[in-house]
Amino acid sequence: MIALGTPELWFFCGSQHLYGLEALEQVRQNAGVVAKGLNDSSPVQIVFKGLLTTPEEITAALLEANSSADCAGVILWMHTFSPSKMWIRGLSNLKKPLCHLHTQFNRDLPWESIDMDFMNLNQAAHGDREAGFMHTRMRLERKVIVGHWTDPEVLERLNAWARAAWAWHDLQGARFARFGDNMRNVAVTEGDKVSAEMRFGFAVNGFGVGDLVAVVNAVTDSSINDLLEEYEQLYEIAPELQKTGSRHDSLRYSARLELGIKNFLEAGHFKGFTTTFEDLHGLEQLPGMAVQRLMAQGYGFAGEGDWKTSVLLRAMQVMGQGLTGGTSFMEDYTYHLEPNNHLVLGAHMLEISPSIAADKPRLEIHPLGIGGKADPVRMVFHARAGHALNASLVDMGNRFRLVVNQVKSITPPALPKLPVARAVWQCLPDFKTACAAWIYAGGAHHTGYSDCVTAEMLEDFAAMAGIEMLLIDEKTTSLREFKAELRYNDLIYAISQGLRA
Numbered sequence: 001m002i003a004l005g006t007p008e009l010w011f012f013c014g015s016q017h018l019y020g021l022e023a024l025e026q027v028r029q030n031a032g033v034v035a036k037g038l039n040d041s042s043p044v045q046i047v048f049k050g051l052l053t054t055p056e057e058i059t060a061a062l063l064e065a066n067s068s069a070d071c072a073g074v075i076l077w078m079h080t081f082s083p084s085k086m087w088i089r090g091l092s093n094l095k096k097p098l099c100h101l102h103t104q105f106n107r108d109l110p111w112e113s114i115d116m117d118f119m120n121l122n123q124a125a126h127g128d129r130e131a132g133f134m135h136t137r138m139r140l141e142r143k144v145i146v147g148h149w150t151d152p153e154v155l156e157r158l159n160a161w162a163r164a165a166w167a168w169h170d171l172q173g174a175r176f177a178r179f180g181d182n183m184r185n186v187a188v189t190e191g192d193k194v195s196a197e198m199r200f201g202f203a204v205n206g207f208g209v210g211d212l213v214a215v216v217n218a219v220t221d222s223s224i225n226d227l228l229e230e231y232e233q234l235y236e237i238a239p240e241l242q243k244t245g246s247r248h249d250s251l252r253y254s255a256r257l258e259l260g261i262k263n264f265l266e267a268g269h270f271k272g273f274t275t276t277f278e279d280l281h282g283l284e285q286l287p288g289m290a291v292q293r294l295m296a297q298g299y300g301f302a303g304e305g306d307w308k309t310s311v312l313l314r315a316m317q318v319m320g321q322g323l324t325g326g327t328s329f330m331e332d333y334t335y336h337l338e339p340n341n342h343l344v345l346g347a348h349m350l351e352i353s354p355s356i357a358a359d360k361p362r363l364e365i366h367p368l369g370i371g372g373k374a375d376p377v378r379m380v381f382h383a384r385a386g387h388a389l390n391a392s393l394v395d396m397g398n399r400f401r402l403v404v405n406q407v408k409s410i411t412p413p414a415l416p417k418l419p420v421a422r423a424v425w426q427c428l429p430d431f432k433t434a435c436a437a438w439i440y441a442g443g444a445h446h447t448g449y450s451d452c453v454t455a456e457m458l459e460d461f462a463a464m465a466g467i468e469m470l471l472i473d474e475k476t477t478s479l480r481e482f483k484a485e486l487r488y489n490d491l492i493y494a495i496s497q498g499l500r501a
């Protein structure tokens with residue numbers, strides 16, 4: 001994936017000077033073993049950064065975590081009792097995502113041999129409660145994970161958090177480019193870019209499409225030839241687009257678009273972008289296949305100037321890095337409303353990432369009803385069947401909201417007259433409840449669709465950002481309760497965020 005960093009998660013163990021140096025040394029060694037054990041199955045490197053036993057050590061360590069460009073988050077565990085007033089100053093300053101692992105070095109109690117030394121050493125049961133009180137007292141956002149550090153379920157919880165922290169770290173200082181503005185008069189794709197930068201740490205800025213055209217036109221024929229060879233390896237190509245075909249020049253231009261946009265994004269260190277069909281002056285085609293290919297390389301993207309979805313897509317791509325599956329820009333397009341078999345057909349006119357394709361994509365060229373440009377080349381495929389989700393980031397005016405719906409993708413019937421990439425899914429818990437909840441929540445028609453990112457990762461990510469996440473899944477059975485949650489959140493987030501939104 002482009003511009004993917006390899007940050008670390010810093011593991012700290014809390015204790016105090018009450019038990020003697022020998023006991024502290026044992027605590028330090030045990031903490032190192034735990035950190036190494038966690039690291040062995042973590043997608044992000046977990047590093048044991050020390051035993052903290054005084055307010056000075058705690059403050060220095062957490063300030064170092066804040067200022068380190070490598071630190072994506074902090075994991076805390078109290079092996080013994082660590083009086084929490086010692087943590088106030090350090091935690092007050094901590095700006096990195098926080099995970100509280102409530103574990104114990106020994107899995108089983110040694111019933112026959114347990115003595116007061118064992119009791120002294122294995123005190124997480126109350127040490128972590130003291131820590132938890134202070135975290136709650138300070139209203140700190142964190143993830144609490146409970147269980148033995150070798151328990152697969154604990155590792156799964158931790159890995160979801162690690163992936164969210166990775167995505168969060170990736171967004172800090174990230175740049176996103178918009179070619180043109182928002183699609184005229186569309187509301188949900190608009191938003192407050194100043195608020196977004198304050199809350200999420202990324203910057204979105206606009207560029208005239210003419211700046212892009214200059215870079216696209218400067219792409220060399222030889223680099224286009226190289227890219228066409230790659231296309232031949234990876235895709236099935238419609239006869240008219242092949243080298244001997246009558247419309248081969250259109251495929252060459254699509255390759256030019258891909259290389260030009262990529263050159264522009266690389267030169268400006270961008271992690272994502274948006275386009276709009278209302279502003280394509282100087283481009284011969286609306287970028288279709290070019291965008292599909294760039295998404296698969298890890299660039300965030302959304303159409304019609306929708307920068308929030310572009311950013312969300314990048315974050316989801318980082319969360320899903322290395323997992324089986326893919327992530328794409330998506331739009332709820334059209335419905336199948338057969339009783340007992342309600343389905344959503346998701347697509348965009350063109351821009352769906354081949355990372356979710358069930359089979360080898362086919363390159364085709366067809367007219368497009370919008371944009372007023374030459375026929376665009378696109379990859380045609382359908383998405384893999386199986387569990388997936390759609391996520392939407394909306395701007396509520398005083399805050400951001402993440403809406404997530406679990407879905408089940410199916411293999412659609414043949415669609416001989418629909419030459420675009422698409423996904424067809426059933427909504428959970430059911431179509432009517434899911435769509436009503438989504439619409440009550442103000443979820444957008446643009447989403448990030450993924451069959452590898454989980455709702456837990458997104459929930460952890462939302463917590464890191466300090467925004468609400470509304471999950472619509474098999475447990476969402478009461479719209480009355482869902483609407484109540486919306487009303488509570490309006491109040492809670494208004495109070496918790498105060499005037500700084």
Ligand code: MN
Nearest residue numbers: 303304331446
């Ligand atoms: Mn759209």
